Amino acid sequence: MAKFLFESGQGAFALTLLFFFVFSIAFAFVIYWKGFAAPKPSTTDHPKLVRTEAIWIFVALTLFLVVNMSSIPYMPTVISNALAANSSRNHIQDVNILAVSWAFDISNRNLQVGQPIRFSGTSFDTLHGFAVYQPDGRLLFTMMLIPGMPRPTSLIHVFEKAGTYTVRCLEYCGTGHANMQDRLIVVNNTSKSSPMAGSIEK
Amino acid sequence: MAVAIPQEAVRGRENYLREGGLLSWLITIDHKRIGVLYGLTSLGFMGLAGIEALLMRIQLAQPDNHFLSADVYNQFFTMHGTTMIFLVIMPLGLGFFGNVAMPLQIGARDVAFPRLNALSYWIFLFGALFMYSSFLFGGGPDAGWFGYANLTERFFTPGTRVDFWAIGLIILGFSSILGSLNFFVTIVNMRAPGMTFMRMPIFVWNILVASILVLVAFPPLTVGLIFLVMDRFIGTHFYSTVAGATPILWQHLFWIFGHPEVYILALPAFGIISETIPCFSRKPLFGYAAMAYATALIGFISYGVWGHHMFASGMGPIADAAFSLSTMIIAIPTGIKVYSWVATTWGGDFVKNTSFYYALAFVIQFTIGGLTGVMHAQPAMDLQQNGSYFIVAHFHYVIGGGSLFAFLSGIYYWWPKMTGKMMDERLGKLNFWLICIGFNMTFFPMHILGLGGMPRRVYTYGAGFHWAFWNMFETVGAFVMGVGILVFVIAIIQSLMSAETAVADPWDGRTLEWSIPSPPPIYNFAEIPHVHSKDAFWEMKHGRAQESRQPAAQPEHGAGGHGIHMPAPSLFPILLAAGLALVGIGAIAWLRITFVGVLIVYLAIIGMGFEYGTYGEHPSKERGDDAFPLDSRKVGMWTFIGSESLFFASLIGTYMVYKGRDLVGPTAKEILEIPLTSFSTFVLLMSSLLMVLALAAFERGNIRAGRNWLFGTAGLGCVFLGGQAYEFTKFFREGVTLQHNLFGQTFYTLVGFHGLHVLLGVIWLLTLAFASFKGMVPKKRALAVEFGGLYWHFVDIVWIVIFSLIYLMDKVTGA
Secondary structure, three states, X not given: OHHHHHHOOOHHHHHHHHHHHHHHHHHHHHHHHHHHHOOOOOOOOOHHHHHHHHHHXXXXXXXXXXXXXXXXXHOHHHHHHHHHHHOOHHHOEEEEEEEEOOEEEEOXXXXXXXXXXEEEEXXXXXXXXXXXEOXXXXXXXXXXXXXXXXXXXXXXXXXXXXXXXXXXXXXXXXXXXXXXXXXEEEEOOOOOOOOOOOOOOO | OOOOOHHHHOOOOOOOOOOOXXXXXXXXXXXXXXXXXXXXXXXXXXXXXXXXXXXXXXXXXXXXXXXXXXXXXXXXXXXXXXXXXXXXXXXXXXXXXXHHOHHHHOOOOOOOOHHHHHHHHHHHHHHHXXXXXXXXXXXXXXXXXXXXOOOOOOOOOOOOXXXXXXXXXXXXXXXXXXXXXXXXXXXXXXXXXXXXXXXXXXXXXXXXXXXXXXXXXXXXXXXXXXXXXHHHHHXXXXXXXXXXXXXXXXXXXXXXXXHHHHHHHHHHHHHHHXXXXXXXXXXXXOOHHHHHHHHHHHHHHXXXXXXXXXXXXXXXXXXXXXXXXXXXHXXXXXXXXXXXXXXXXXXXXXXXXXXXXXXXXXXXXXXXXXXXXXXXXXXXXXXXXXXXXXXXXXXXXXXXXXXXXXXXXXXXXXXXXXXXOOOOHHHHHHHHHHHHHHHHHHHHHHHHHHHOOOEOXXXXXXXXXXXXXXXXXXXHHHHHHHHHHHHHHHHHHHHHHOOOOOOOOOOOOOOHHHHOOOOOOOOOOOOOEEOOOOOHHHHHHHOXXXXXXXXXXXXXXXXXXXXXXXXOOOOHHHHHHHHHHHHHHHHHOOHHHHHHHHHXXXXXXXXXXHHXXXXXXXXXXXXXXXXXXXXXXXXXXXXXXXXXXXXXXXXHHHHHHHOOOOOOOOOHHHHOOHHHHHHHHHHHHHHHHHHHHHHXXXXXXXXXXHHHHHHHHHHHHHHHXXXXXXXXXHHHHOOOOXXXXXXXXXXXXXXXXXXXXXXXXXXXXXXXXXXXXXXOOOHHHHHHHHHHHHHHHHHHHHHHHHHHHHHHHHHHHHO
């Protein structure tokens, strides 16, 4: 479930709808039955409502903390660090990206499923983004490519599905921004199954 | 029930809208008129931003469309964002509602500084026109409303577009800071007798916190913009990568401003909703204290969340987690507010009018926007939506479906009070349903498009992505919304043409503004009410039986409408604002115009300063109710100093961030001279001593001695400036110029801006000294000297900080 929440790309929207479903039912109930259908004019704060508010604050705070803490292992930077620590250096394939208005120079566009890949990117001129989209169109991950930084922005990622991944710039960079696209071809690993393939699952 | 209400004490019904001709609006300093001006201007700019949005929607309706070119689209999306945020939502929330409702709600006759109020309006208007005039000279700004460096550098965006944007925002920043300072002082100092902080209407609470946010948030933005202007005009490298700097500095400065800015846009809306929902549910607000504390809490936390705009920049897991947590926590006070609105409607007896409909729609739509916001607080989730249409949906639900709907609710709510006329309910319901349906048609599908991968800020998209249907759907929705806005404008015009006269209290209101006639007389309250509880006017009308003998709010007897002196109109605010606009125009067109502008600004300030000198006291003393605990001007001066210190904090912060990252020397360690600067520091500290003596002399009435001490202070200030000039020339000769390295640019900017403040102080003190020759600074105006003194001491203290942090620290740690 956590995987759906933090990695599918739909998690945020699903959570929003879930919260909003409860809220809209409660709100409609209050508005219709308490106000429109059977108004009961009252002038004081219900002690019951005050208690509910205290409970509600506590529940919301707990829920937020739980969601927040449980999301930490799924943060791209944390995943990257874990992958970097778990694998010896030669397992990670380096892909270097240099963004120039308005194109990407990617050192290797043909990648393999299951292979940890370190994307390290920087920009030659203005701020650019490096966003990889899944074959079905959903955003997979994104990086900001910043010129003049002492180190390139980097992220380690393991592709799980073969296909054509669209690359787009997601930082506004002028008139060519909309057409600043590229693609990565990810194929199934034919030689041997990578030892790193399952590491992200846990 | 029938108790004496103040409106019976009012004699004439002097309508503030009709007094004087059209020209009198140019020199008006009446807060209600300034509010109306703010409202009209903002609605005008909303029309412009709306047209830009509709054109963008036409362009996006079909894939591979060529209705607008990429260049024009970029100008439109930049100016749509900038306009909606800086020229519509912010001035509507603070400038319009703050002026129209806030002084009436706290039982004041005007704001603390009526002329400053006019000044901030005129600066706002001229700044906005200045920015928009960019379209006449080679196209509108096109670097995004966020203006991410280093796309904004001269090399990447030649021409004047970004110049207009950056200088325009600096000018608008002056307007916001002055306006908020005014509101802050007004709320702190001018509440009606008996109105403690916990008896203030909740709207006033929200304006108070929003004003504080403006005062704290705008200095970093101003500093960021000054760096940008310096980069573009004199070739420094604050954001360009040439000298070892990084464009990320802009993102930090901008979002330290930018996230509080979101709450500056939202808090006035929260306040309006917290007034209209109780009023039309015919119940008191649920959890008043919780609401007030939640408002303050939002203000505090909003400074610790800016990093959530930068998850993609690779700040590292610890920073990501911290910003993520703080962002989730800020949802708690916001959630308290939503809960309280719902609980307020619990068991209500609804008045089903347009204002209430807008309020209900606000609660629902704001909650959608708020919830998606909480989801973005998770870096794991955010990085799957960052830069997509999902984000566009999120903030339009917060600012459009949130703030804008609240403002429409507020306009319907306060319209009778403002104009004395009612708005047509049938037209009102029609425009509500059109805007509400159009809004949701336009922005809800953006969630779906965003998850489907559609990126933001693209002028067109390919046909192969299956985004066409929802985009067409959104365009239709946008036009429905546009028709709704048109109906709203028709409703306004129809109401203005109607002869129907609103009663003083059409909604059976809870707060003091409903106790006076609609529209209010120029002096608002014939007699300043005394407040004994929150919801003062409601208690007065419907108070419980045991209290009806002692009305909750009762007029202060004795004044009887006599002797109300309202301050006279003034020409100087508009003059000063025009001067400021000239400074900006000169920077782009012809530098000599700048000097003319500076001269006009200086003369207008002197004019304003001594305008009341001819007839004695400041108007705040003439209000017949000098029960204020403090002198408003003193509170204002301290507030200004607080805001200024954040300006210097941003400059010092930048110096610290860039310290030790120079690619070439010489840097601080090699070049700074302690003995010389120690002497300058000593001189500056001594000048503070003379300033104290000068003030003491003026307070004793010894004008001559005071004048001499003033000259002495200014003289020592000049010596300090001389030392600085010597130091700068010496460094220049050694090759450290503004463009040379990071040390050079941060050092000159920080120390130079401090020097500029010293120079302004010297001019201020000399002006006072020369004015005292003409007898314009008598003993009873010694306060004028005290303000100059406060400023002078502040500048000295800043120097002590700069001296220790920049000069001493390097030498001590380096030795």
